[in-house]
Amino acid sequence: MSSDKDSCESNVTSSTRVAYVYNEQYTKLCDQMPKIPLRASMTHSLIAAYGLLPHLQVISPEAASKEDLKLFHSEDFIDCLRRLSDLDDEEKYDDDAESYGLMYDCPAYPGVYDYASAVVGGSIAAAIHLTEGHSQVAVNWAGGWHHAKRSEASGFCYFNDIVIAILILRQKFDRVLYVDLDLHHGDGVEDAFCSTQKVMTVSFHKVASGFFPGTGLIEDIGIGRGRNYTVNVPLKDGLTDEVFLDIFSSVINRVHGAFKPQAVVCQCGADALHGDPHAAFNLTEKAFVRSVEYLREWDFPLLLLGGGGYNFANTARCWASITGSLLHKELPTDIPEHRFFSDFGPGYELTIEPGNQRDLNSEKYIEEIRERIFGDLENVEVEEDGNPR
Numbered sequence: 001m002s003s004d005k006d007s008c009e010s011n012v013t014s015s016t017r018v019a020y021v022y023n024e025q026y027t028k029l030c031d032q033m034p035k036i037p038l039r040a041s042m043t044h045s046l047i048a049a050y051g052l053l054p055h056l057q058v059i060s061p062e063a064a065s066k067e068d069l070k071l072f073h074s075e076d077f078i079d080c081l082r083r084l085s086d087l088d089d090e091e092k093y094d095d096d097a098e099s100y101g102l103m104y105d106c107p108a109y110p111g112v113y114d115y116a117s118a119v120v121g122g123s124i125a126a127a128i129h130l131t132e133g134h135s136q137v138a139v140n141w142a143g144g145w146h147h148a149k150r151s152e153a154s155g156f157c158y159f160n161d162i163v164i165a166i167l168i169l170r171q172k173f174d175r176v177l178y179v180d181l182d183l184h185h186g187d188g189v190e191d192a193f194c195s196t197q198k199v200m201t202v203s204f205h206k207v208a209s210g211f212f213p214g215t216g217l218i219e220d221i222g223i224g225r226g227r228n229y230t231v232n233v234p235l236k237d238g239l240t241d242e243v244f245l246d247i248f249s250s251v252i253n254r255v256h257g258a259f260k261p262q263a264v265v266c267q268c269g270a271d272a273l274h275g276d277p278h279a280a281f282n283l284t285e286k287a288f289v290r291s292v293e294y295l296r297e298w299d300f301p302l303l304l305l306g307g308g309g310y311n312f313a314n315t316a317r318c319w320a321s322i323t324g325s326l327l328h329k330e331l332p333t334d335i336p337e338h339r340f341f342s343d344f345g346p347g348y349e350l351t352i353e354p355g356n357q358r359d360l361n362s363e364k365y366i367e368e369i370r371e372r373i374f375g376d377l378e379n380v381e382v383e384e385d386g387n388p389r
Ligand SMILES: O=C(CCc1ccccc1NC(=O)c1cccc(C(F)(F)F)c1)NO
Pocket: 035, 105, 147, 155, 156, 182, 183, 184, 212, 269, 271, 277, 278, 307, 308, 309, 310
């Protein structure tokens, strides 16, 4: 006779368990990324401080092997990053470096190979957890590096963990939907899948002259067989939660109806939040939490990844709020005492104040892009495959 504790344990089925990629060494490695020092530990510590770890299924990742990386990246690029990563700073200048994007925004700092392959390993572990049916949701907040190309690092992204995770999901799921909430266009993922009908990429991002990466225009809808399977939602400064959630829900609803995805990957880059040094949108964590809740309602395998986010306390607030929501836990507004408590001043609260920048997204503008995207999605029709998921 199982005690009621066992029986309550046993009713934690794969559909309610949330897998969470973490181990101490992995997080320490991710903390060393120069653009986001200690951000991985801040995110994990806040999630732990809110007492969420016992409710998560923690999965410990291994670094991606060279074979794993070759699922997307070229061998010469992988070898170059490996070589430069082993050098200390002096001998850095190698003419290859520039052609592989390993300068400026993506310096090949000592140990960068171990960092970048560890992050890919984290997203692979999460994706495998979903293909093996151990849970319906898997989270790798240290992942989400959407700019990396097959043979080029770009925009702080070295290896594209997202593309590799999607390729793993595609081994089991015929149609995979990719949603990118980062302030910046998810160009690396879009490029990887722009000519296939099997992966639909939908990116919501800022478009303005001179703003990185400069791609992701509304007229970019994919090429060849992939035409209409790329969706870009170009947005302007001052975006609010309300306007974002309105365009997000209407576009994603049509995407769901037309593409009928069997698994979803969502990049939750937090540089779209108010308070980020990019100072572009007025979003709060509510925009992200409600977007993920919207995707969750469809109850198919969901992989959540991080990405940008340079106000580290706000990034931790956002990702801890999403994690709490996945567990149907209401998190108290007061930030609990923990290692990084002092970084959450002056309010020491979980919620983020909305920005008050003027919203350049007029109703007319939002209607125009909504109608344009709806029109393009009319051309998407997938035959319901008979195969079970
Ligand atoms: O977040 C990104 C990449 C950000 C990026 C790529 C290429 C060129 C510039 C940027 N952004 C910055 O360099 C940037 C902007 C504001 C604040 C910072 C910070 F890291 F110093 F905080 C960095 N993609 O999702």
